[in-house]
Amino acid sequence: MGEEVKVFGYWASPYSYRAELALKLKGVSYEYINEDIFGNKSDLLLKYNPVHKKVPVLLHNGKPIVESLVILEYIEETWKHNPYLPQDPYDKATARFWIKFIDEKCFPTLWLAAWSAENEREKVTNEACEYLKTLESALNGKKFFGGETIGMVDIVASSVGYFIRVTQEIMGQNLLSADKFPQLFQWSEDFANCSIVKESLPPRDKLLPFVKGLIAKYQQDNAKA
Amino acid sequence: MGEEVKVFGYWASPYSYRAELALKLKGVSYEYINEDIFGNKSDLLLKYNPVHKKVPVLLHNGKPIVESLVILEYIEETWKHNPYLPQDPYDKATARFWIKFIDEKCFPTLWLAAWSAENEREKVTNEACEYLKTLESALNGKKFFGGETIGMVDIVASSVGYFIRVTQEIMGQNLLSADKFPQLFQWSEDFANCSIVKESLPPRDKLLPFVKGLIAKYQQDNAKA
Structure with missing residues (x-):
């Protein structure tokens, strides 16, 4: 074309x-x-x-x-083929609700829980866990947030399911464990194993040192402020 | 129905x-x-x-x-009649960009400029002015953000054009003046004078004391924190 x-x-x-x-x-x-x-x-x-x-x-x-x-x-x-948002206005509104929730609540709070100063970390971590609990309820037995296939909620939730999991690993945190959030954990595994996702995610061994450096920078800037 | x-x-x-x-x-x-x-x-x-x-x-x-x-x-x-978003995907994306900008940048910063502590107010006010300058550029000679009629950007911008103007009046601020932002000022006048808007906005004489009380509460809570 x-x-x-x-x-x-x-x-x-x-x-x-x-x-x-x-x-x-x-x-x-x-x-x-x-x-x-x-x-x-x-x-x-x-x-x-x-x-x-x-x-x-x-x-x-x-x-x-x-x-x-x-x-x-x-x-x-x-590009209307392979739609990743539901057609029904109510289902679409529900997807947009979760997208906003992940983007404005889950992702920033989990990121903050990774690098925030020790005296604040517990509070932020508890808040992040509450958000994850709420997010898990959105899966409600489905394989993906989008149902049987990846939808827009899944695309946005990759920030939590992949990027935050790497961050947690660096910080020795394990908020997204199979134990605490079995459905979310399984989702993040299934998501990362989709061939189209797998071949396009930034490689773990390159992302780890990068995020480590980023956290150090955030912590340093925060200590100065 | x-x-x-x-x-x-x-x-x-x-x-x-x-x-x-x-x-x-x-x-x-x-x-x-x-x-x-x-x-x-x-x-x-x-x-x-x-x-x-x-x-x-x-x-x-x-x-x-x-x-x-x-x-x-x-x-x-x-309800697809009287659409307030453009049909064209690019024009729709542009509208959504401005909606996000008003909701996440302009409105919270202008609100903060109203009640924030004196030592922070100048910085926040300058930031708010930069946002208003950017927002004014979106009007670009049009009567409304939506063109000749009210669109979704106008609906969202009512938070700035009406609610913030009331707030500014209380605080003796005048960031949205005809002098500084002639197009935005004219827009907020035209918007508030649309009959459908006029008859549905919360009455000014009821809103003024309410917002005054809210600002006092925010300032008090902030001083305590």
Whole structure:
């Protein structure tokens, strides 16, 4: 079709991963441009996302779309095959509710639980566990949040199921254990074992040292503040 | 059609106002239930929104939908007449970008600028002005963010254009002046003067003392923390 589809991302970003996984689920070919987000952001990134100056940016036939959740909705509406959102408005609203819950509550709180100062960690960790308990209830016996196949909730939950699990491993935390959250644990295993997910996730042995460095940086910046 | 449509809201909440305005723009009749959110939340509110325990809740034929932005998308998809989101996926993505920007950046920062401690206020106020500058660029000569008529961006921006203007008046701030942001100022005038908006906004003389009390409460809680 001669379409131009590009993703400006960062290899370890759970946010740009969302955009990439969505395109892969749709079978849409794209060119990936890895941005130097901790060093020099490219002129193109700043041009395409002047407000937030962040990855991911999806470029479709010259037009930029930014913010990972906005990008996911755009991909779903533009390439209608292999839908990852339900068609029914109520089911769609339910999916959007969980997406917002993961993005605004679970993921930031779990990330905070990893690097926050010791005197705050217990409180944040308890909060994170409450969120995980609530999130587990959304699985309700299903294999994926989307049912039998990966849906948009699963795409967004990869930030918790993969990126946070790596983070937890580094910090010797084990909030997402089979013991505490059997359904969520099984989901994160099943999700990471889907061939399309497996072949596209940032490799564990490369992600581990990167996240370790990131946590050290956050802790240092926080101690200074 | 024998449809049951109820909104559990709070009369002064910019979030439940969004749900109400959306239904009014669609011409959908609904029953409004005012919740005592600062005292005793009703059993129904807790049943319908067990995760966040917040207004607004839209109840449609017995099914609850929560989170104002999720509710707006649901209303748009359920009652397709008088659309308030563009049909084109790219234009829709652009609208969703601004909605997120208002909801996550402009509104919370402007609210913070109103009640934050004096030593922080200047920094927060400057940040808020930068956001307003960016938001003004989205108008780009149009009467409304949605063009000639009110769109979903306008519905969400009512939190800034009306609720924050009242807040600013109380605090003797004037960030949204005709002088500083002529387009945004004109928009907020035009918006508040639309008959459907005018007749549904919480009355100014009732809102002023309420917000004044709320600011005092926030300042007190903040001083204690």
